[in-house]
Amino acid sequence: MVISSPTGQKAVFTTKLEFPTTNNIAKYEAILLALRKARAMGTPRIIISTDSQVAVGHIDKSYQARNLELARYLAAFRKAEAHF
Template sequence: MTHYALRFGFKASNNKAKYEALLAELRLASELGVKQLCIFRDSQLVINHVTEEYQAQDGSMSAYLAKVKKLLDDFIGYEIIQIHHIKNTKVDSLVQLASSFYIDLGRSILVEFLVSIEEYSLEVFPIGSEPTWMDPICDYLAHGVLPEDKAEAQRVQCRSSRYLIINKKLYKRGFSLPYLRCLTPNEADYVLCKC
């Protein structure tokens, strides 16, 4: 079982937070290769939007719904079930954990920092990318491929012990911190521009 918490880098209404959580869940399930999905939600609005019992009137809700529908197309089948929020105590504790300023999470819970759907839907990154320092480490961790140069291969093997891949993304292991997400130069420039 994986525990996963989200930390928002923007102000989010309750409905936006519910949609962001659903989007993160769908992305994670897709990256793990899940083909059939049973989704449990306590938000009547989100459930009724997805099942098309309600129509999304607000522009941002329509954008969230479109993104959810697009991700749901990746699955062979899915079922969405409403549960009472009282039965969601484990989720509520993760919400409190993710919203705290700093807490030593160790390595048992992943916390993802999100930007608003309005921000990332407008940003365009180039499809092609130049080689980065991460490529040899990713190739070794994902496929066991090492550079042909023996000295470089040894360096990559040594450095790789401090990294791991989660959901097709490279993370650096910390001693007392949560895993640190490694960024490409384009992603780093984007983050620095937003600060």
């Protein structure tokens, strides 16, 4: 995960998921990590780029999160996004 500032500075973060997961959950984990790190850095606004069509569809409300686990991740995203 990379956080880039408007001036071009970059902060790179990695994490290791130590539980069985799917690609969609891993993408949500990365998005939530970005939000937590950006908040900790005092970032007032964030633009998220991801290649996860599922996560983007949930976030922009063009898809419904029918899977219970993904619905929980979406709820965590909604809670985190309130800080920006």
